[in-house]
Each structure stands twice: as structure tokens, then as C-alpha cells.
Amino acid sequence: MNDARVLTAAPGRLALAGAGRRAITAWTVVGYTLLVGLAVFTLIPIVWMVLTALKSPAEVAQIPPTWWPRTWHPENLAAAWNAAPFGRYLANTLLIAVSVTVLEVSTSALAAYAFARLRFRGRDALFLLYLATLMIPRQVTIIPLFILMRELHWVDTYHGLIIPQAFSAFGTFLLRQFFLTIPFELEDAARVDGSSRLGCLLRIILPLSGPALATLAVFIMLYQWNNLLWPLVMSNSDATRPIAVGLRVFLGQYGTDWNLLMAASTLAIVPVVGLYLVAQRWFVQGITLSGFGGR
Amino acid sequence: MASIVAAAPWHTRWAAMRRWWARDHQTLTAYLFLLPNIVGFLAFSALPVLAALVLSLYDWDLLLGRSFVGLGNFRQLLDDAVFRAAFVNTFYFSAVSVPLSVGLGLAAALLTNQTLRGVTIFRGIFLLPYVTITVALSLVWKWLYLPNVGLMNQLLALVGIAGPAWLVDPIWAMPGLILMSAWKSFGYNMVLFLAGLQSIPQHLYEAAMIDGATAWRRFLHVTLPMLSPTTFFVVVIALINSFQVFDQALIMTNGGPGTATTTLVLHIYQVGFQSFHMGYAAAVAWVLFAVVFAFTVVQFRAQRRWVTYE
Numbered sequence: 001m002n003d004a005r006v007l008t009a010a011p012g013r014l015a016l017a018g019a020g021r022r023a024i025t026a027w028t029v030v031g032y033t034l035l036v037g038l039a040v041f042t043l044i045p046i047v048w049m050v051l052t053a054l055k056s057p058a059e060v061a062q063i064p065p066t067w068w069p070r071t072w073h074p075e076n077l078a079a080a081w082n083a084a085p086f087g088r089y090l091a092n093t094l095l096i097a098v099s100v101t102v103l104e105v106s107t108s109a110l111a112a113y114a115f116a117r118l119r120f121r122g123r124d125a126l127f128l129l130y131l132a133t134l135m136i137p138r139q140v141t142i143i144p145l146f147i148l149m150r151e152l153h154w155v156d157t158y159h160g161l162i163i164p165q166a167f168s169a170f171g172t173f174l175l176r177q178f179f180l181t182i183p184f185e186l187e188d189a190a191r192v193d194g195s196s197r198l199g200c201l202l203r204i205i206l207p208l209s210g211p212a213l214a215t216l217a218v219f220i221m222l223y224q225w226n227n228l229l230w231p232l233v234m235s236n237s238d239a240t241r242p243i244a245v246g247l248r249v250f251l252g253q254y255g256t257d258w259n260l261l262m263a264a265s266t267l268a269i270v271p272v273v274g275l276y277l278v279a280q281r282w283f284v285q286g287i288t289l290s291g292f293g294g295r
Numbered sequence: 296m297a298s299i300v301a302a303a304p305w306h307t308r309w310a311a312m313r314r315w316w317a318r319d320h321q322t323l324t325a326y327l328f329l330l331p332n333i334v335g336f337l338a339f340s341a342l343p344v345l346a347a348l349v350l351s352l353y354d355w356d357l358l359l360g361r362s363f364v365g366l367g368n369f370r371q372l373l374d375d376a377v378f379r380a381a382f383v384n385t386f387y388f389s390a391v392s393v394p395l396s397v398g399l400g401l402a403a404a405l406l407t408n409q410t411l412r413g414v415t416i417f418r419g420i421f422l423l424p425y426v427t428i429t430v431a432l433s434l435v436w437k438w439l440y441l442p443n444v445g446l447m448n449q450l451l452a453l454v455g456i457a458g459p460a461w462l463v464d465p466i467w468a469m470p471g472l473i474l475m476s477a478w479k480s481f482g483y484n485m486v487l488f489l490a491g492l493q494s495i496p497q498h499l500y501e502a503a504m505i506d507g508a509t510a511w512r513r514f515l516h517v518t519l520p521m522l523s524p525t526t527f528f529v530v531v532i533a534l535i536n537s538f539q540v541f542d543q544a545l546i547m548t549n550g551g552p553g554t555a556t557t558t559l560v561l562h563i564y565q566v567g568f569q570s571f572h573m574g575y576a577a578a579v580a581w582v583l584f585a586v587v588f589a590f591t592v593v594q595f596r597a598q599r600r601w602v603t604y605e
Binding site for chain 2: 027028031032034035038039041042043044045046048049052060061062063064065106107108110111113114115118119120121123126129130133135136137138139140141142143144145146147148150163164165166167168169172197198201222225226228229232233243244245247248251258261262264265266268269272273276277280283284287288
């Protein structure tokens with residue numbers, strides 16, 4: 001993913017003539033112009049959010065707006081932080097995201113091992129069922145799930161927010177594809193030495209699957225951090241609200257205090273942007289491995 | 296079958312029994328491995344899909360109780376002006392946002408696939424909106440789109456354009472939502488396109504160059520056809536995702552003004568979780584599912600005409 005391939009630049013090198021050199025230079029200028037233009041388009045809203053968060057209310061309302069804050073108000077961040085239980089929201093988000101990730105990765109690994117390495121009755125039919133549900137929009141299941149949660153008295157609880165989300169077919173599918181690429185000979189040798197199937201999974205398959213496990217974990221973490229619909233219907237108190245729902249509540253209370261709203265948004269995205277910067281490679285790999293993950 | 300086994304010599308019988316045990320032993324092991332996942336999967340994914348179908352046949356009110364109405368909910372959908380608006384809006388949203396975000400994604404992938412210094416940084420930037428919390432970004436865009444103090448119209452004014460009222464204008468609210476969504480998702484498409492571009496064999500370009508093809512012709516006759524399986528995949532995913540748009544619509548406009556930006560999923564949320572008509576919401580959800588399914592099938596059928604497999 002990281003090695004940029006030679007596409008248009010290559011011909012210049014092979015052309016050998018001075019004309020090819022000029023073409024490369026012209027292309028470089030055009031290329032950078034377009035890249036920078038697209039990057040500005042991508043970044044302006046995010047930069048504008050941070051700058052707004054640091055302005056005074058008077059400056060925020062000013063026409064025409066100032067780009068750079070004339071006076072800096074970092075205390076807006078503290079004001080937003082204190083105006084709603086954002087610490088609690090972030091802690092809830094972390095707890096939910098980590099729990100779903102641990103549950104989903106571990107149960108997916110077990111199931112994926114069975115699908116990839118064992119022969120058993122009903123395997124293909126069952127796998128087809130898993131695949132079929134990948135295509136079903138989650139919103140279809142949300143209504144019966146919510147009724148089930150009410151019956152179980154799981155509404156507004158952590159387990160209600162965590163458990164129903166922790167068994168997607170996606171994880172099983174992704175890990176199965178990876179497990180299939182691990183040579184069977186490695187496992188056969190361990191089997192001859194008397195290793196159990198679980199031992200094979202723990203001692204041979206999983207240590208070789210680091211990249212796939214990291215990819216899945218990062219993907220689930222980011223998805224859970226962003227997720228809105230399920231927590232929106234499930235959590236109705238600050239005790240369980242994750243950050244996405246908390247932000248919406250904050251919007252309801254401070255609908256026109258734009259510097260506070262932008263300060264709260266800035267606080268909300270810091271952890272997720274941090275995770276992205278650290279784990280970008282795994283995340284990009286996750287997208288590449290299966291576009292289904294985007295949901 | 297049993298009689299054949301019984302009639303066979305003892306060692307054949309023994310071997311058959313061992314095979315049976317070996318196979319079923321493995322089946323038992325396999326199901327033990329599957330158990331934790333499959334219980335959750337059946338309870339929280341597979342069965343709820345069927346339950347939604349059953350629900351859609353009921354007038355199921357969380358507060359008032361329930362009664363069987365057959366296809367009554369679906370019949371009611373036909374006369375529901377909000378549902379019709381949500382249906383049309385969702386198609387409008389998909390029809391514009393998918394080409395926009397796929398096109399931007401392709402452009403970003405082509406640009407960052409060049410041997411230019413710093414392309415990985417640009418890739419990181421382009422993917423940033425996709426990974427960032429949609430609720431926070433929706434708030435930002437709501438702020439950008441404010442008619443008077445918003446940055447969008449201020450920037451437009453710089454080039455002499457009097458910007459519309461965006462999210463409070465019934466005509467411009469949807470384009471506003473679409474632009475934000477394309478901005479948010481194009482980086483995702485870029486990543487998929489990059490993977491596709493990097494799997495195109497280099498020798499095809501070398502062969503084209505020996506034949507004297509210009510950069511443009513190489514793009515047209517090598518890159519585009521070789522990329523078509525990726526393009527197909529990207530379009531299918533983008534379309535599925537666009538049919539499910541929710542977060543932006545809820546935060547930026549809450550479906551308004553009027554029903555100008557009410558999407559199908561927002562309608563499901565409003566009917567199910569604000570009015571508590573669970574049966575009716577389940578019927579809308581099944582319509583959504585049917586639309587996604589139909590479009591995916593159509594795409595797979597149409598791909599034969601434009602997708603090139605090596």
C-alpha cells in the first residue's frame with residue numbers, strides 16, 4: 001500500500017529524451033496543484049472547526065469572519081468539557097468500543113478457524129448464511145432487536161450496548177479469508193505431535209495472523225467510536241451515552257453557541273484522530289481487505 | 296446403505312465406522328468453535344431479520360399494544376407522503392452522492408498513486424474525514440452552511456456568488472447534505488481504488504509504451520479497463536452505504552426543512568423510535584432492504600457489460 005507505483009512518471013524515464021523530462025516537471029506541477037487543492041477542500045472544515053472553537057463568541061458572530069482568531073480562547077475547551085459530562089461520554093465510548101472489539105475478535109477467530117480449517121456438515125450452507133447477512137442493512141434488524149432489548153431489560157445498560165453489536169459476520173468473514181492463506185502443513189505437523197485443535201488455533205494460526213487481527217480490531221474500534229444509531233436508541237442517560245450520542249444531546253442544549261459546539265466536536269474527535277494516526281496502516285488494510293467493513 | 300455396510304467384510308465395516316467417527320468428531324469440534332459466535336450471530340443478526348418481517352405484518356405500538364394487520368402496513372406506505380418523500384430523497388441522495396464520491400475517490404487515487412514526494416501524507420489527509428466521528432463533522436458542516444455567518448457563503452461571496460440559504464432552503468438542503476457526504480466518504484473509495492491501481496501489472500503499461508501510446512491513451516485503454524472490477528466493487532459498496540445515510544441527515548437537518556432531507560433510515564428512526572410504531576417502521580426497513588437487494592442484483596447483472604476481468 002505504501003509504495004507508490006510508477007504510472008505516468010515511468011514513461012518519462014523510458015523516453016530518454018529531454019522532452020520526457022519537461023513532461024515530468026509539468027506533470028509534477030499539475031499533480032501537486034490538484035493534490036493541494038483537494039487537501040485544502042478536505043481540511044478546511046476541520047481546521048475551521050478548531051479555529052472556531054478557540055474564538056470568542058463575539059468574533060464567531062462577526063461578518064465577515066476572521067480566519068485567525070484575534071484573541072485566543074482555549075478556555076472554551078474547558079467550558080465545553082464542563083458543560084456536559086464529556087469525560088463520562090468518552091469513558092463510555094472506550095468501554096463499549098474495547099468490549100465489542102475483544103468479544104468480536106475472539107468469537108470471530110474461533111468461528112473463522114472452523115470455517116477455514118475444519119470439514120463439517122452444514123459448513124457451506126452456514127457460511128452462505130453468514131455471507132448473506134453481510135448484505136442486509138443493519139437498520140433492518142434494529143427494530144426487532146430493540147424490542148428484544150426491552151423484553152430483557154437491557155435498554156440503557158452497557159451489555160445492551162455491547163453484546164448485540166459484537167457478532168457481525170464481517171469479522172468471521174475477514175479472518176476466514178486470512179486463515180485460508182496459512183499453509184496446512186504447519187498445522188498438520190502440530191496435529192501429529194498431539195496438539196488439539198484449540199492448541200493449533202492459539203499456538204499456530206493466531207501468532208501468524210497478527211496483521212489480520214490488528215486490522216479487524218482497529219476497524220471495529222473506529223466503527224464503534226463513530227457509531228450513532230444503535231447507541232442513540234439504546235442509551236437514554238448520561239451513564240451509558242457514548243460520545244456520538246453525547247454530542248447530539250449537547251447540540252440540543254447549546255444549539256447556537258458555535259464556539260462551544262466546535263470545542264465539543266474538537267474534544268470528541270481527538271481520540272479517534274489519534275487512533276487513526278497511530279493505526280492508519282491497519283485501517284487502510286481493513287478497507288482494502290473487505291469493502292464490506294465500511295458499514 | 297446400512298445393509299451394504301453390514302454385508303461388507305468386518306475390516307471394511309470398521310473402516311467405514313472410523314471414517315464416520317472422524318467426520319462427525321470433526322463436526323462436533325467445529326460446532327464447539329462456532330458456538331460463541333453462532334449464538335450471538337443467530338440471536339442478534341439472522342433471527343432479527345426474520346423477526347422484522349413478522350413485525351411488519353403487525354400494527355405493533357410500543358405504548359398501545361399490537362394487532363395483526365397482514366399487509367396493512369405496506370398498503371399504508373403507498374399513501375404516506377413522508378414515506379414517499381423519504382423514498383425519493385434517498386434516491387436523489389444516492390444518484391448524486393455516489394458519482395461524486397466515487398469520482399473524487401478515483402481522482403484522489405490516481406493523484407496519490409504517482410511518484411510524487413509526500414503522497415502518503417495526502418492519502419492520510421483524504422481519509423481523515425471518513426474516520427472522524429460523523430456527528431462532530433455534521434455539526435461542523437451545519438456551522439459552515441449557516442446562511443449569513445457561515446464560511447461557505449463567505450467564500451462564495453469572495454468570488455462574487457451570493458450563496459443560497461443551504462440547509463434551511465428546501466431546494467438547497469439536499470445538495471448541502473450530498474456535498475458533505477461526498478466530502479466525508481471519498482477517501483474510503485480512494486483506498487479501494489489505490490489497491491486496484493496497484494494490482495494492475497506493470498508490463499501492460501510497458502507494452503503500451505512500446506506501441507507508442509500517450510499517457511492519456513494508456514489511462515483510457517489500460518488503466519480504466521483493468522480498474523473496472525474495482526470500480527464495480529466501489530460503486531456497489533458506495534450505493535449500499537448511500538441508501539443507509541442517517542447520521543448527517545439527523546444532525547444537520549433532522550429531515551427538514553419540511554421533509555426535504557428525510558431519508559429512509561431517518562424515517563425508520565422517526566416512525567419507530569419517536570412515534571413508537573414498530574410494525575410500520577419494520578415495513579419501511581424491509582422496503583429499504585428490498586431496494587438495496589434489488590440494486591445489488593441489478594449491478595451484478597449489468598457488470599457483464601462493462602467490467603473487464605483478466
